[in-house]
């Protein structure tokens with residue numbers, strides 16, 4: 001087994017070479033024309049194995065009570081598209097974790113070898129180590145839980161696992177594979193588990209393949225399953241391995257949480273194509289497929305193209321996730337694809353004295369509080385304010401503040417600074433939770449400049465959103481490169497209302513849209529101001545005065 005050409009060279013100690021050879025000698029292809037023939041790891045599979053079983057150079061091994069901690073990665077997450085052979089691959093890893101040399105035991109010297117004979121397997125397999133290579137041994141009592149959201153899903157993995165064992169040399173060590181579980185030597189077991197199997201979830205497991213974690217959402221009860229299993233693994237020094245399709249980022253799945261945690265002791269395998277390539281364009285789609293299906297030599301890209309094109313007609317987002325291996329939001333996003341990107345101008349924050357309108361969406365302790373601004377020319381931006389020497393943007397995530405409370409006095413100070421620095425024509429503010437502050441601002445700056453604008457009025461809100469969308473489409477509104485605003489705009493979903501109207505909602509509580517709301521309010525304020533005769537000369541005069 002060697003690194004496939006499309007993967008970088010392996011320049012670290014790993015049990016992966018031994019395990020790859022062990023799999024080839026023991027596991028067989030579970031189905032298809034080559035059923036029963038030795039299972040060889042393909043390019044991407046080998047790449048995953050050499051990484052998951054990467055050993056730390058300072059590792060001492062199980063005789064020093066190091067199990068998971070001998071390895072470079074605590075767990076792995078493999079995100080690959082449909083038909084890349086994730087199922088058979090997971091099955092082969094399960095076999096290795098069941099009766100193969102997956103634990104690090106020490107560093108090899110000249111003449112050291114791994115022999116199946118020493119581990120209760122009569123197959124005759126011998127692997128000669130190179131000096132300095134990590135050596136492997138088997139779990140004394142492996143306990144493996146094949147875990148998925150449904151029994152149907154675990155049955156899928158199981159359907160590849162059983163013939164892989166039954167049709168090859170593994171029958172010598174695993175004589176019987178049951179319908180429900182597989183008994184291993186030394187009281188080990190392979191079980192299948194879903195969120196229903198509460199009693200078994202607390203078990204002290206040695207390996208947990210977690211299948212399709214993109215479907216492990218809070219409503220499925222699988223977040224708890226993942227957490228419980230991680231505790232069980234920690235108790236034994238075992239490790240987990242997630243395999244999944246690209247997930248829907250609105251669902252807050254286990255896959256998403258793992259990925260977004262960005263932990264350095266998790267191995268992430270997530271091939272992708274440049275974002276500039278469009279999945280809707282047939283030629284560009286071919287380039288995307290070529291990139292994400294690399295390392296899967298059996299895949300016929302014409303077949304994949306056929307399936308992708310078919311799914312594109314029904315569910316374009318899912319097609320792009322499943323075959324393009326991309327994180328794509330579900331249907332119902334607020335703006336048409338590309339609209340926000342097209343209207344980005346990134347002119348930064350305009351100079352002091354510029355005539356602006358402001359939109360304010362306030363909160364108490366869960367959603368964000370946000371201010372956005374729009375110039376008379378229709379350029380939107382996130383203003384800044386100063387605290388001591390520090391310049392901060394005018395949005396507040398309660399999680400960043402003591403007791404998860406929005407710092408009201410700081411918001412108030414920011415509003416005052418904006419009125420002092422800019423020529424604020426109008427501020428439209430959603431009164432929810434902030435009525436008394438808005439009253440104060442109105443007293444200080446005049447009630448023709450500061451106005452309540454309640455966003456919970458469906459007809460008015462719909463009219464405002466429609467105007468904002470039309471003005472974005474025609475280029476009458478442009479905006480800065482504020483990442484937080486962009487995220488909130490992309491998060492925002494349309495919620496259908498009676499009479500062909502709609503409002504904006506957040507797809508999940510953790511996906512905020514407050515900066516999108518503040519942007520819509522800023523545009524509403526600016527549009528109304530223009531209609532009321534907000535003349536360009538106002539800003540010119542102010543600029544001259546500076």
Ligand SMILES: [Zn+2]
Nearest residue numbers: 116121123125
């Ligand atoms: Zn053997």
